[in-house]
Amino acid sequence: MTHEAEGAPTPYAPPQPGTVAVYRGATLFDGTGRPPRPSTSIVVDGPLIRAVGDDAGIAATVPADAHVLDLGGRFVIPGLIDSHQHLATPPDRPVAEAVLDRLVHSGVTAIRDMADDLRQVGDLARATLVGEIPGPDIRYAALMAGPGFFDDPRTHQVSRGGTPGAVPWMQAVTPDTDLRVAVALARGTYAAAIKVYADLDHRTVAAITAEAHRQGIPVWAHAAVFPATPRQVVAAGVDSVSHATLLAFEGAEGPLTTYKDKPPFDHGRFSAEDDPHLDGLFGLMRRNGTVLDATAGMWESAELAGEGPEDAARARANSELAAHITAQAHRAGVDLSTGTDHETPPEEPFPALFDELAFLVRRCGIPPEEVLRSATLLGARSAGAEESMGSVEAGKLANFVVLEEDPLLDINHLRSVTLTVKRGHRHERDAYDARRARTADSR
Numbered sequence: 001m002t003h004e005a006e007g008a009p010t011p012y013a014p015p016q017p018g019t020v021a022v023y024r025g026a027t028l029f030d031g032t033g034r035p036p037r038p039s040t041s042i043v044v045d046g047p048l049i050r051a052v053g054d055d056a057g058i059a060a061t062v063p064a065d066a067h068v069l070d071l072g073g074r075f076v077i078p079g080l081i082d083s084h085q086h087l088a089t090p091p092d093r094p095v096a097e098a099v100l101d102r103l104v105h106s107g108v109t110a111i112r113d114m115a116d117d118l119r120q121v122g123d124l125a126r127a128t129l130v131g132e133i134p135g136p137d138i139r140y141a142a143l144m145a146g147p148g149f150f151d152d153p154r155t156h157q158v159s160r161g162g163t164p165g166a167v168p169w170m171q172a173v174t175p176d177t178d179l180r181v182a183v184a185l186a187r188g189t190y191a192a193a194i195k196v197y198a199d200l201d202h203r204t205v206a207a208i209t210a211e212a213h214r215q216g217i218p219v220w221a222h223a224a225v226f227p228a229t230p231r232q233v234v235a236a237g238v239d240s241v242s243h244a245t246l247l248a249f250e251g252a253e254g255p256l257t258t259y260k261d262k263p264p265f266d267h268g269r270f271s272a273e274d275d276p277h278l279d280g281l282f283g284l285m286r287r288n289g290t291v292l293d294a295t296a297g298m299w300e301s302a303e304l305a306g307e308g309p310e311d312a313a314r315a316r317a318n319s320e321l322a323a324h325i326t327a328q329a330h331r332a333g334v335d336l337s338t339g340t341d342h343e344t345p346p347e348e349p350f351p352a353l354f355d356e357l358a359f360l361v362r363r364c365g366i367p368p369e370e371v372l373r374s375a376t377l378l379g380a381r382s383a384g385a386e387e388s389m390g391s392v393e394a395g396k397l398a399n400f401v402v403l404e405e406d407p408l409l410d411i412n413h414l415r416s417v418t419l420t421v422k423r424g425h426r427h428e429r430d431a432y433d434a435r436r437a438r439t440a441d442s443r
Helices: 055-059 093-105 118-130 147-151 153-157 179-187 202-214 230-235 244-249 276-288 296-300 309-331 352-362 368-374 377-382 411-416 429-442
Strands: 020-028 037-045 048-054 067-070 075-078 080-085 108-113 137-145 170-172 193-196 219-222 240-242 291-293 400-403 417-422 425-428
Touching: 020 055, 020 400, 037 055, 048 055, 080 291, 080 352, 080 377, 093 108, 093 118, 093 417, 093 425, 093 429, 108 377, 108 417, 118 137, 137 179, 147 153, 147 170, 170 179, 179 202, 193 202, 202 219, 202 230, 230 240, 230 244, 230 276, 240 244, 244 309, 276 309, 291 377, 296 309, 296 352, 352 368, 352 411, 368 377, 368 411, 400 411, 411 417, 417 429, 425 429
Parallel strands: 020 067, 020 075, 080 108, 108 137, 137 170, 137 193, 193 219, 219 240, 240 291
Antiparallel strands: 020 037, 037 048, 075 400, 400 417, 417 425
8 A cells, every 4th residue: 555645635624633723702602502602712722622711711721822813702603514415316526515615614514414325425524524625524324225215216326336225325125134234234334324214114114223223323214214104213213303294194194105105194284283193203202312304494495396386386385394393393392403405506605504594493483592502412413423513612523603693683694604613624704705706707
């Protein structure tokens, strides 16, 4: 083995331990549940936070050679986390890199990639981790589903060169599957979790979950797996479930059979936000600590609005459904994370995550401080990374965002981002905007 790659440029690499920077004069929302603190300093040593405290107290502990940045009362929040992204369906490296670049310069320091072509996603995760390209940390899942799911065109897009359902990152599970081997193969992709998708009964979901947990890896599941119901999925012990609208199949009018053949349900049943089927389910989720990756605002995206009146009506109905179910889940004490499952067009300056957070505030009635907690600490919990990220505390990664305006007064103030610090490296928004402008001018 040669060492030629050691000289590869890493312009976005975390600083080395011993490189100390102090961000003083912040108004800090640290994500722990404490109220915002004015006149606060954050001491960063390499990629980690060394200390957080009041400006006067911290000043005496700062090394003489530390780089001091005065934030002048600007607002600081933990790095944001999008808990539902897809970077490589189908694989397109330039598009994925552009998405990651925009995310990190908008304050997003980590994402969950919810199953893709992991050959590309794994390399993107490596590249953002070591600093070859700008982007958030990527924690990604390997998918498991029943054989009937693998005629879905997306599974062919992410398995080119192999057989859908028979590659380690996209496995078909049958009664003959040796789950010990299947989970080990998934772990071999360096996945952070197993994603359980569709066409599996509740016994199989429970068996996958038990084996994954035995091997030390979380399980992220669709909220209904068909025929496994939402309650059965949660009872199986999965760590998180995705898509609030799928929870509507708890108490559906007919039995769940397959992902492609969903039974009807009454949308109006959820409008009062007191559905008894969901109350029981949310109680179980709360007791189990199951995180709901609601993806509540995705139905308002141009992509899902479709091209005709029928598509638009369906999107409006699902948007209302998502709002009602997510609001009821929040009131029931379920932990919410903030996933998107789509992206805004490349010409937009900010990512879809900002729209998701605004939807949770305006359509679901969740206070901004609780939405920010969902986008930070609970997002880290959904990704299995709560010990290293999600709040601004000593010992955690130096992942935080500097804003000109207070997001607790208006969640849209997230768009006033001036600086993202990710693993101690500074990503300046002005420099990113200037690069975007040059690229647009050259077209």
